[in-house]
Amino acid sequence: MAQWILGLTGGIGAGKTAVSNALADKGICIVDADVISRDVVAPNSEGLRAIVDKFGRDMLQSDGMLNRTALRELIFSNETHKSWLNNLLHPMIRKTILSQLANADSHYVVLSAPLLFENQLDTLCNHTLLVDVSEAIQLHRTAQRDKVAMTQVKQIIAAQMSRQDKCHKADTILDNSGSLAHMHAKLETLHQGFLKQAQSL
Numbered sequence: 001m002a003q004w005i006l007g008l009t010g011g012i013g014a015g016k017t018a019v020s021n022a023l024a025d026k027g028i029c030i031v032d033a034d035v036i037s038r039d040v041v042a043p044n045s046e047g048l049r050a051i052v053d054k055f056g057r058d059m060l061q062s063d064g065m066l067n068r069t070a071l072r073e074l075i076f077s078n079e080t081h082k083s084w085l086n087n088l089l090h091p092m093i094r095k096t097i098l099s100q101l102a103n104a105d106s107h108y109v110v111l112s113a114p115l116l117f118e119n120q121l122d123t124l125c126n127h128t129l130l131v132d133v134s135e136a137i138q139l140h141r142t143a144q145r146d147k148v149a150m151t152q153v154k155q156i157i158a159a160q161m162s163r164q165d166k167c168h169k170a171d172t173i174l175d176n177s178g179s180l181a182h183m184h185a186k187l188e189t190l191h192q193g194f195l196k197q198a199q200s201l
Helices: 016-025 033-039 047-055 068-076 079-103 135-146 150-159 163-168 180-198
Strands: 007-012 029-032 109-112 127-132 174-177
Touching: 007 016, 016 029, 016 109, 016 127, 029 033, 029 079, 033 079, 033 109, 047 068, 047 079, 068 079, 068 109, 079 109, 109 135, 127 163, 127 180, 135 150
Parallel strands: 007 109, 007 127, 029 109, 127 174
Antiparallel strands: none
16 A cells, blocks of 8 residues: 555646646556546446435436536535535545555555545645646636636636635645646656655655
């Protein structure tokens, strides 16, 4: 098991996935909370069955997948439903995260989560790394990548912990407002430092 855990986070459009992929290319195991949160509601999963039992078959698409749009609309304006869903899924997600962290066999392991601080997942980590860009860059990158309206991106950003609060909580901040090559160069330096910290345990 990799004993040293790096918590990786960043706002939408900051480039967290690019950083995660770059670390994976260096042979580091990645535990991705986004992937796990999709897996716990995959077809025939305990999570999806519970959602359908609670809210009905409108929660299913014709192919048996979760109808995320319908679920999002249902919980967006109903705090009771939202709380029920969080109480169902968060323990499942956390259990899977802990299992994957325990089975990681690289020099250190990355726990990648957009809501690392909001969901207190940083408490599992030895060190946290925030991938950070200005809100203007977040808006531009996300609108281009996801082909969504600026207003929708602004709503997503507003729903996340503020950039200032994340910067205050993070142990290390990686400014990703430059080129991909620039990010890779900075990340290599950080990676060498993380290896040293992991080896000193």
